[in-house]
Amino acid sequence: MSDAAHAHDDHGHGHPSGIMRWLTTTNHKDIGSLYLWFALIMLFVAGTMALLIRAELFQPGLQLTNPDFFNQLTTMHGLLMIFGVIMPAFSGFANWQVPLMLGAPDMAFPRMNNWAFWILPVAGLLLMVSFWLPGGAVAGGWTMYPPLFIQGGISYDLTILAVHIMGLSSIMGSINIITTILNMRAPGLTLMKMPLFCWTWLITAYLLIATMPVLAGAVTMLLTDRNFGTHFFNAAGGGDPVMFQHIFWFFAHPEVYILILPAFGIVSQVIPTFARKPLFGYASMVYATASIAILSFIVWAHHMFTVGMPAAAQLFFMFSTMLIAVPTGVKVFNWVATMWKGSMSFETPMLFAIAFVCLFTIGGFSGLVLAIAPVDIQLHDTYYVVAHFHYVLVSGALFSIFAGIYYWLPKWTGHMYNETLGKWHFWLSVIGMNIVFFPMHFLGLAGMPRRIPDYALQFTEFNQIATVGAFIFGFSQLIFLVVVLKTIKGGAKATDRVWEGAEGLEWTLPSPAPYHTFETAPVVK
Amino acid sequence: MIGKWQRVGLMGTALAFSQSTLAEYAYNLQTPASQVAQNVFDLHNLIMLVCLGIFVVVFGAMFYSLLKHRKSAGHKAAHFHENTTVEVIWTVIPFVILMGMAYPAAKVVIDMKDTTNPDMTIKITGYQWKWGYDYLNDDISFYSNLATPREQIVGSAAKGEHYLLEVDEPMVVPVGKRVRLLITANDVLHAWWVPALGAKQDAIPGFIRDSWFKADKIGTYRGQCVELCGKDHGFMPIVVEVVSEADYAAWVAKKKGAAQTAAADNAKSFEIAELMGRGEKVYEASCAACHQANGMGMPGVFPAINGSRVATGPIADHVAVVLNGRPGTAMAAFAGQLSDADIAAVVTYQRNAWDNKTGDLAQPAAIAAARGGAASEAAAPAAQ
Amino acid sequence: MKTEVCVGESAGAFVFQSRPNLSLTRPQERLVFWSLAALCFAAASGFAWLGYWLILPFAGLEIGVLAWAFKALRSREGDYEYIMIEGDVVVLEWHCGNHGERRELNRQWARVECSCRTPGRNCRLSLNSHGRATEVGQYLSDEARLQLAAMLRSRLQE
Structure with missing residues (x-):
């Protein structure tokens, strides 16, 4: 019997209490919360690693770590932030919000939803445990390039296993989201009337399903190269290490957009609410998102301009990469036009959304600089790249997650968060974040390579500034934790609509949203 | 121009956090010492100018809106939510700007890729964790290791001026000659990069990729391995000494003498x-x-x-x-x-x-x- | 297909019919499934052609799961619940996936059973007769289910 029917049978039964309630839950709201808590815990774990990295880089010389442990930290920080924080957090939003926004009672496959979440902590545990294994955690970079990745110890095999598990979780999650969005929309809610958040997740899920087998295959070939004597990536056996990079980035460039498209969706919900004005250019937003997704399949080699490819290939990937600036620009212009002549107020979600638009655009500009192949060849694998992707992932993806939490938390908990603390969190985060990452542009331009535990003296000043910023940014996240906990415990009662300018089905529900919602679909005019 | 803008942005931060003078902060690519590096430098400045222009226009509009169109200022929300003309315009204009950027960029790509007609060829091999140089025309081979003493790294001795950017045997090339580089690796991926010369190429085990540079000025140029290659990735620097033709000839003679001593040692x-x-x-x-x-x-x-x-x-x-x-x-x-x-x-x-x-x-x-x-x-x- | 809940009288008979809400149309399903399958297999075959064949089995597995998921959705296409009360005959019909049945009860013997775990929440509604219960109102919200219970009670007691 299908999951759907199965859950159907469960309908109306009570649920077990305590830990079993969470282990066995098939409720989209429970699972959404689980994803978000997992992401929050991982944010602090991987953030602590980042602080260790920055502390080591506070001055030249080796003080806190040895080079091998440093490489473990950078690798694990990358893997955990991508697969343990950003992706689960967006899945959490999808689980909570997609059914509420569509007027659906739950996800299409609730049981599969439960599995998709619960294998995730297993993968996280496998990664974390490797720190205590002989040889330490994986240290070959989150990109897992062979032949370096072939050299490592047992933790490298565990990492491959963990990546497989996280991939499986993503596939199950994506199939669930794609079927929910397509099949469970309330009557009258046509695709082009859907909230933009659902659109961005629909496209994200599509990208995930399209690319995950490539990742799974790539890491499996690493595994067989390591343990079963194949030579996929070993030149001595007729393989090609560069092909791994082609395969990996064929997956990982769409993955980059998987990490940012839902952010576009969240921001596109938040800005119209606080501008008290409908989203400008809804249709062009949808088309822009789709174009970004399509382009993501033909730009992968811009991550590897320095491997030495023919001029024609370089030109092709340079032009296709530059093209991405067009739909991305359209999005930014649309957000600005949404604010234009609105009636804006600046609650914490709006502040994070505005910071997102500004700072993500700075990340977009450095992306444009890196798209230019000759400049990229100078800047590839330097701190300029580190600055670029942290502008899109921290002030992009992470800030949108903050915006989304502040925006929907009153709906989820029934309580308003503390606005003063929220503003403190915002200002410290946005200032701290810029102090960490802006100087990294200059470090990269001056020639500091990434992934080095120690550096030449001329890089000292900017590194010190960055480290100070990192500690401001890192510790201000504790405020966020306090805000969330306080809001769950109590606080001013939230109204059903919560925000004056809020539009959409989720705001027609009571706050907090009841455990079961929309068991009969509402009708959208 | 660009430097100035970036300086303004950072001035406050820089003053607040550093005891040293502003002169030590570098805000742009290293001073180019080859035509390719110069082209990249100019290209980067051009793109930054374009970005700056776009930034001012877009965020000028946004911050104006943030100031004027706020509820607390009593602004009432308009209700427009699309305008096809405007949307087409701001799709087409970026496209045109990009085309304008693509043309000069493409010229530099083609120039960088042209490794024909070299005056000399050097094969560079990346090892964990050192570089090997083979001068194919002069029959000279040597390895180049980090020369910074361990004590400086762990902090028991004061750090020298070229901390981590100094080697026992630098690569020596004559000024004004087209040097073709054949780059490969022995074990894992490495990448050979000297910023001022504008040459960067991944070193791939089992494959040879080429690159080139022509240094315009006599001097010492420093770089590092830029592809994660394991534990001591941060400790395999590159030093290129660009010398006059006469000095280069003298260096070649000296290296050949040393090679003979080494051969004698084997016996x-x-x-x-x-x-x-x-x-x-x-x-x-x-x-x-x-x-x-x-x-x-x-x-x-x-x-x-x-x-x-x-x-x-x-x-x-x-x-x-x-x-x-x-x-x-x-x-x-x-x-x-x-x-x-x-x-x-x-x-x-x-x-x-x-x-x-x-x-x-x-x-x-x-x-x-x-x-x-x-x-x-x-x-x-x-x-x- | 839309959620349909019809309650009404037809020629003196009480009729209740409901279906789950399914918004995916056939052309949409075909577009999504086949484009994903084409993309996955194109990429996997491309790499396989270059000698990196291990992506293919994963692509196959995944598209298999996707096909199963869409099939599972399709299987709910025919789901419905139907209750008709005419004279002394109560007709119950339901269809869920591959299962379904038609039951005829005697109006005099049919009992409405409605229990809520918490007042007004998590309610189950069933029609009992001769010791066997058949759950009804599965596609409804708690409120609507309680309304249906009231309606059935008044109909059965006429």
Whole structure:
């Protein structure tokens, strides 16, 4: 019997209490919360690693770590932030919000939803445990390039296993989201009337399903190269290490957009609410998102301009990469036009959304600089790249997650968060974040390579500034934790609509949203 | 222009956090020393100007809106939510700007890729963790190791001016000559980069990729490995000394003399004290990064040599490990990297240093014999 | 297909019919499934052609799961609940996936059973007769289910 029917049978039964309630839950709201808590815990774990990295880089010389442990930290920080924080957090939003926004009672496959979440902590545990294994955690970079990745110890095999598990979780999650969005929309809610958040997740899920087998295959070939004597990536056996990079980035460039498209969706919900004005250019937003997704399949080699490819290939990937600036620009212009002549107020979600638009655009500009192949060849694998992707992932993806939490938390908990603390969190985060990452542009331009535990003296000043910023940014996240906990415990009662300018089905529900919602679909005019 | 804008942005931060003068902050790419690097420099400035222009226009509009169109200022929300003309315009204009940027960029790409008509060719090989240089026209070969002493890295000695950017044997090239680089690697991926010369290329084991540069000015240019290659990725710098034609000729003559001395060494028989002294230097340069200066290795990652079965067992097995490496691990084959005399010295050192008091002595002739039939090609790097 | 809940009288008979809400149309399903399958297999075959064949089995597995998921959705296409009360005959019909049945009860013997775990929440509604219960109102919200219960009670007691 299908999951759907199965859950159907469960309908109306009570649920077990305590830990079993969470282990066995098939409720989209429970699972959404689980994803978000997992992401929050991982944010602090991987953030602590980042602080260790920055502390080591506070001055030249080796003080806190040895080079091998440093490489473990950078690798694990990358893997955990991508697969343990950003992706689960967006899945959490999808689980909570997609059914509420569509007027659906739950996800299409609730049981599969439960599995998709619960294998995730297993993968996280496998990664974390490797720190205590002989040889330490994986240290070959989150990109897992062979032949370096072939050299490592047992933790490298565990990492491959963990990546497989996280991939499986993503596939199950994506199939669930794609079927929910397509099949469970309330009557009258046509695709082009859907909230933009659902659109961005629909496209994200599509990208995930399209690319995950490539990742799974790539890491499996690493595994067989390591343990079963194949030579996929070993030149001595007729393989090609560069092909791994082609395969990996064929997956990982769409993955980059998987990490940012839902952010576009969240921001596109938040800005119209606080501008008290409908989203400008809804249709062009949808088309822009789709174009970004399509382009993501033909730009992968811009991550590897320095491997030495023919001029024609370089030109092709340079032009296709530059093209991405067009739909991305359209999005930014649309957000600005949404604010234009609105009636804006600046609650914490709006502040994070505005910071997102500004700072993500700075990340977009450095992306444009890196798209230019000759400049990229100078800047590839330097701190300029580190600055670029942290502008899109921290002030992009992470800030949108903050915006989304502040925006929907009153709906989820029934309580308003503390606005003063929220503003403190915002200002410290946005200032701290810029102090960490802006100087990294200059470090990269001056020639500091990434992934080095120690550096030449001329890089000292900017590194010190960055480290100070990192500690401001890192510790201000504790405020966020306090805000969330306080809001769950109590606080001013939230109204059903919560925000004056809020539009959409989720705001027609009571706050907090009841455990079961929309068991009969509402009708959208 | 760009520098000025960036300076303004950072001035406050810089003053607040640093005790040193602003002059030490660099805000742009390194001063170019080749035409390619100059082209990249100019291209970067051009793009930054364009970005700056777009930034001012878009965020000027946004911040105006943030100021004027706020609820607290009593602004009432308008209700428009699309305008096809505007949307088409702001799709087309970026496209046109991009085309304007693509053209100069494409010219530089084609120039960078043109490695024809070199005046000289150097083969560069990345090793964990050093660089090897083979001058194909002059028949010179050598390795280039980090020269910064360990004490400076761990903080027990003051750091020198070129901390981490200094090597024992720099790559030397004549000024104004087109130098073609054939870049490859021996073990894992590396990347060879000298920013001021505008040349960066990944070093890929089993494949040779080429790049080129023509240095315009005499001087010393420094760079680093820029592809994660394991533990000491941050400790394999690149130094290129660009010298006059005459100085280059003198350097070539000196290197050839040194090569002859090395060849003579291979035919010699040494005393144990000589071998130990020489062996310690070789060990520091080639082994200590993993096996550590005290021979204890790193548990779980790199095995100890002190007290190990290899270093205290039969000498022939020990020599075989050093010559052939251990496939599938980080232990490299040193047959192609070290001369007979150096291998003899390092084996002798490993068997007699620390607690390993075997009293064994290896001579270059024995190493040559252990190399077997393939000896003549792999004997010394000079022969490649 | 839309959620349909019809309650009404037809020629003196009480009729209740409901279906789950399914918004995916056939052309949409075909577009999504086949484009994903084409993309996955194109990429996997491309790499396989270059010798990196291990992506293919994963692509196959995944598209298999996707096909199963869409099939599972399709299987709910025919789901419905139907209750008709005419004279002394109560007709119950339901269809869920591959299961379904038609039951005829005697109006005099049919009992409405409605229990809520918490007042007004998590309610189950069933029609009992001769010791066997058949759950009804599965596609409804708690409120609507309670309304249906009231309606059935008044109908059965006429």
